[in-house]
């Protein structure tokens with residue numbers, strides 16, 4: 001790895017920005033892409049110089065391995081703008097570590113830190129004007145890393161491509177979110193790829209989630225594949241359960257290989273500890289939560305993830321049982337959401353060093 005890769009980036013700027021024609025008034029998640037993207041290839045055992053260039057379509061042969069074997073991992077993170085117009089990332093080192101953890105599990109070579117961190121920094125600097133500034137708005141950053149060798153043998157690819165694109169984002173979910181605890185399908189299994197941000201994990205969720213949607217539930221809370229006894233996570237969020245005044249969340253790697261270790265989750269655990277909120281990170285039985293709900297002790301369920309930050313759940317279904325989860329005064333969900341967003345948007349001091357200025 002070269003120490004000063006930043007100076008080696010090839011940068012081809014867009015001739016005419018698309019920004020004047022971009023409609024920021026109705027941002028639909030992940031539909032609009034900013035002016036530039038990054039492309040870096042790994043060929044013959046060597047990383048090639050990354051290129052930042054206008055966002056554009058790229059061509060691939062049908063034999064490219066990613067299409068056949070799903071050797072693909074990705075990340076999701078955001079850039080935020082403060083009232084003075086400065087741009088910030090939130091814990092980008094965590095996303096960097098996680099993409100390489102995912103890559104390792106899928107048999108892909110590690111991405112050099114400078115490609116990822118400096119690449120994102122360069123992109124955000126170039127497309128800073130694409131960061132929307134309305135409440136809760138941000139620039140979503142999507143690195144995706146794929147197998148590009150043109151060969152259909154079922155073996156690891158000899159070449160790979162990292163691409164990073166950015167997309168102005170508003171709120172991820174609009175409207176109330178009700179969840180269904182899944183007791184038939186599974187997203188991940190022990191020793192599998194659940195802890196990796198592998199593309200196939202998401203494809204595996206689509207069919208059961210569409211079925212849940214048809215029943216009126218926007219998200220599924222997955223349970224362990226062996227017994228469907230323990231609560232895991234939802235589509236793109238880790239889950240937190242408040243029983244009485246105690247917060248519960250399921251363990252991630254190394255205790256569990258089935259759950260994605262979320263950056264938002266990790267931040268909430270830290271904030272809970274530092275704000276005297278009792279938190280237990282341990283396997284959570286479905287029955288424990290349902291029993292608590294029947295007794296009136298289940299105060300809140302919320303999801304935690306980059307897209308929505310913290311998302312309160314308003315209804316829960318498990319087999320024949322259903323309960324509404326009325327909004328709480330002084331909810332933990334609001335507490336954590338505000339704490340995290342205040343750091344992200346540079347509204348408070350950041351005692352943790354989570355906020356990284358882009359300049």
Ligand SMILES: Cc1ncc(COP(=O)(O)O)c(C=O)c1O
Nearest residue numbers: 236237238260262263264305306
């Ligand atoms: C499966 C899954 N779980 C949890 C999360 C939350 O992770 P993070 O807080 O890092 O966004 C995500 C989103 O990235 C996800 O896709």
